[in-house]
Amino acid sequence: MRELDETDLEILRLLVSDGRRPYNEIADAVNLSPPTVSDRIDRLADLGVIRRFTVDLDRSLLADGVSVLVDLRAEPGRVGDVRAAIEEIEGVEHVFVTAEGRIVFQARLQENAIEPLLDETIDTTAVREYDVSLLVDSTWYPQPRGVEFALECDECGNSVTSEGESARLGGEIYHFCCSSCKSQFEEQYEELQEAV
Amino acid sequence: MRELDETDLEILRLLVSDGRRPYNEIADAVNLSPPTVSDRIDRLADLGVIRRFTVDLDRSLLADGVSVLVDLRAEPGRVGDVRAAIEEIEGVEHVFVTAEGRIVFQARLQENAIEPLLDETIDTTAVREYDVSLLVDSTWYPQPRGVEFALECDECGNSVTSEGESARLGGEIYHFCCSSCKSQFEEQYEELQEAV
DNA sequence: CCTGAAAAATTACGTGA
DNA sequence: TCACGTAATTTTTCAGG
Numbered sequence: 211m212r213e214l215d216e217t218d219l220e221i222l223r224l225l226v227s228d229g230r231r232p233y234n235e236i237a238d239a240v241n242l243s244p245p246t247v248s249d250r251i252d253r254l255a256d257l258g259v260i261r262r263f264t265v266d267l268d269r270s271l272l273a274d275g276v277s278v279l280v281d282l283r284a285e286p287g288r289v290g291d292v293r294a295a296i297e298e299i300e301g302v303e304h305v306f307v308t309a310e311g312r313i314v315f316q317a318r319l320q321e322n323a324i325e326p327l328l329d330e331t332i333d334t335t336a337v338r339e340y341d342v343s344l345l346v347d348s349t350w351y352p353q354p355r356g357v358e359f360a361l362e363c364d365e366c367g368n369s370v371t372s373e374g375e376s377a378r379l380g381g382e383i384y385h386f387c388c389s390s391c392k393s394q395f396e397e398q399y400e401e402l403q404e405a406v
Numbered sequence: 407m408r409e410l411d412e413t414d415l416e417i418l419r420l421l422v423s424d425g426r427r428p429y430n431e432i433a434d435a436v437n438l439s440p441p442t443v444s445d446r447i448d449r450l451a452d453l454g455v456i457r458r459f460t461v462d463l464d465r466s467l468l469a470d471g472v473s474v475l476v477d478l479r480a481e482p483g484r485v486g487d488v489r490a491a492i493e494e495i496e497g498v499e500h501v502f503v504t505a506e507g508r509i510v511f512q513a514r515l516q517e518n519a520i521e522p523l524l525d526e527t528i529d530t531t532a533v534r535e536y537d538v539s540l541l542v543d544s545t546w547y548p549q550p551r552g553v554e555f556a557l558e559c560d561e562c563g564n565s566v567t568s569e570g571e572s573a574r575l576g577g578e579i580y581h582f583c584c585s586s587c588k589s590q591f592e593e594q595y596e597e598l599q600e601a602v
Numbered sequence: 603c604c605t606g607a608a609a610a611a612t613t614a615c616g617t618g619a
Numbered sequence: 620t621c622a623c624g625t626a627a628t629t630t631t632t633c634a635g636g
Contacts, residue, residue, distance in 0.1 A: 214468075222463060229425045229459035232630055246603050248631070261462040263425035267418060271455050272410075279502050279510060281477075293543075303547055304500065306475050306512060308539035314475060314510065316502060343504035347489075351499055428611060442622050444612070 214259070217242070221250055222259070229263045266350060275301060275318045277348060280328070282340035284311050288333075295332045316348060365395040410455070413438070417446055418455070425459045462546060471497060471516045473544060476524070478536035480507050484529075491528045512544060561587035 217240050224236050233244040233251075240247070254260045269277070284292040289311045296305055296315055304316040319327065324342055413436050420432050429440040429447075436443070450456045465473070480488040485507045492501055492511055500512040515523065520538055 219468075222461070225461045226463070227458070227460070229461050234630070243604055244631075245605090245633085249603080257467065258464050259467045261464050262423070264423070264460060264462050265418070265421045265425050266457040266460050267422070268454050268457050271453065272415075279504055297545075297547070305543075305545045305547075306541055307543040308475055309542050310539060312539060343506060343508060345502055346505050347501075347503040349493075349501050351493070351501075430611070439623050440611080441613075441624085445621080 214254075214257075218250060218254060218259075221247065222254065225251070225260070225263075229265075269303075269318060275320045277316065277318050277345040278324060279314065279316050279343045279345050280340060281312070281314050281343070282332075283338045284313060285336050285338060286311065288336035289313065292332055292336050299327065299331050316345065365392070410450075410453075414446060414450060414455075417443065418450065421447070421456070421459075425461075465499075465514060471514045473512065473514050473541040474520060475510065475512050475539045475541050476536060477508070477510050477539070478528075479534045480509060481532050481534060482507065484532035485509065488528055488532050495523065495527055512541065561591045 220240050221236055224231055224239060233247045237244045237247045242250075251260070282292070289307060293305065293307060293313060296302055296313065299317060299319075301319045302315055302317040306314045308314070328340070328342075416436050417432055420427055420435060429443045433440045433443045438446075447456070478488070485503060489501065489503060489509060492498055492509065495513060495515075497515050498511055498513040502510045504510070524536070524538075
């Protein structure tokens with residue numbers, strides 16, 4: 211494995227602006243061959259930097275309920291629970307969790323059913339207060355602009371360099387600075403699984 | 407032109423979950439031939455329902471500053487100005503505008519430069535109050551779930567049916583219920599352009 | 603990471619419902 | 620207008636170095 215370089219970021223930018231851009235076009239832009247571009251994209255996907263290829267839809271053209279922004283403050287220690295409950299709600303598109311335990315999410319819901327739905331889905335004892343606002347517009351600007359790449363070893367916390375390794379355990383991708391951290395992590399993971 | 411049907415929505419769902427899914431696979435799923443799927447996707451793009459093919463990135467892996475959620479309340483009548491200023495800020499990823507003129511946006515910024523940047527970029531007389539929160543997590547759930555299709559004529563406001571027409575003016579796509587609305591709109595658009 | 607060949611996917615186009 | 624089949628073209632993947 212290697213750290214990401216400027217070429218990877220350029221590939222990401224090109225894919226963000228057009229996720230179906232042919233590899234030979236990308237290859238020309240970054241002075242690589244198409245197979246190499248393919249390899250890099252695979253690696254970016256393995257690393258988890260690319261979560262998925264997708265389409266950006268104009269949902270206002272799909273009469274899909276109204277778009278609302280919900281702002282709520284979870285009780286200390288209950289943020290995870292509330293967040294999980296929110297994820298279960300059909301129509302939720304974006305969820306933001308702040309460092310202070312505030313959760314803001316955007317969803318497309320049936321207008322008359324918003325409050326009952328929230329009351330029903332979310333444990334009210336875990337939420338201090340909440341506020342629902344009707345949205346008139348929402349836009350997404352997906353251009354990545356940063357340059358650096360920062361990965362921390364999931365075992366020891368050191369930064370992951372070119373000697374690092376990755377592993378996929380239970381659907382999640384983990385990164386390690388070295389093979390011993392990786393094997394130690396995998397061992398602990400297995401023990402944990404057996405205990406469950 | 408035709409209204410969207412359930413097949414189109416199924417195609418959209420498949421593309422959302424994988425934007426590079428081969429058309430023959432989609433074709434199998436919806437019982438059409440690959441060329442027909444291609445035609446439908448082109449039409450969805452022309453209509454503006456598909457804004458773009460793109461990739462969903464895990465930005466936390468790109469050391470790209472910290473992610474913040476900014477919540478601000480614009481002075482009445484200044485929402486458009488403030489919103490336009492926000493769009494100019496590098497690192498802004500999501501912008502939400504509520505019916506009451508509140509603007510919430512998520513951005514990835516350099517930690518020490520947030521307040522000065524905002525003060526500098528946004529006309530402070532147009533903003534009543536604002537609040538910046540550090541984000542620990544943000545997730546996007548792009549599944550479209552609605553069924554209906556709702557388009558309003560950009561000239562008269564009536565709903566657009568199968569007899570409708572579209573036009574692309576200055577990079578924007580407009581929809582019309584009939585050809586007379588379309589030509590009237592185009593006429594006005596040209597006059598406006600000449601005046602500028 | 604490259605080249606060159608094979609495989610696969612996409613698009614173009616003519617035809618029919 | 621919408622969909623399809625076939626063929627041509629483009630894109631992606633695979634081997635080997």
